[in-house]
Amino acid sequence: MIRPATAHDVAPVQALIEAAYALYIPRIGAKPGPMLEDYAALIAQGRVEVFEEQGQVLGVLVLIAQADGLLLDNVAVSPAAQGRGLGRQLMAHAEARARQLGLEVVRLYTNEAMSENLGLYERLGYRETHRAVQAGFRRVFMEKRLGD
Template identity: 55%
Template sequence: MHPHPRIAILADRQAIEEIVRHAYSPYISRIGRQPGPMLDDYEVLISEGRVYVVELEGAIQGLLVLIPEQDAMLLDNVAVAPSAKGTGIGRSLLEYAEYSARAAGYRVIRLYTHETMTENIALYSRIGYAETHRAEENGLKRVFMAKHLA
């Protein structure tokens, strides 16, 4: 069982940005530029209460960015430290995202990922997300997916 995510504080920013850098850097060559999460302003997201982190043994090992929208909760980012890959932290963060969406009264959670991140698309499909459409935003070719929550 993993620790419950907590809301991030500004003191967590450096660790969050490091995890994002490690998680998304491998995709730069595939996409031809930095993925969207590497361009986000984490100081603003943390200040707005949008970022959640999971700590193990005193170190942040994973993060989740949730953005409430009018008709759905946007799962904007989920990333795990390289040292925590395969531990189930990512899965527990995805479950927490769904729990948070339900608790906030949403019946749908949505996300998007780059079309070349095929392993992510496959993972999200396996856990109940369905592709809704594809579009180019900010020069990035994205696959949009949604999951209806019970």
């Protein structure tokens, strides 16, 4: 079940993010951006949704509605639940949320060292728009037009 995160989810969300992104620290040479976010604040702002199964948070989405599209700011799946298609379900949920909001594009970014993510996003129909250094991270920006 995908649902809005609540204050009770702060610790499980933070633990999931730490576990999901830890493997990238050696590649990047620092903690990835998602590990530096204030999830209590993001949850309080209504920007976080979680995939919950049998009382456990197995996936996290951070969605930010913008005037011209939906920013999928973060998508993460617990390492223990990876390989079950939860990432694809979360991505589809983000696209459905964009449609509900009347938005025609979903944008995201990832660190260029996260090559697995780049391949997944391309397979799901996202296209690279540009690359840039942002907040000290080398990021690849992508988008998917929902009418495509």
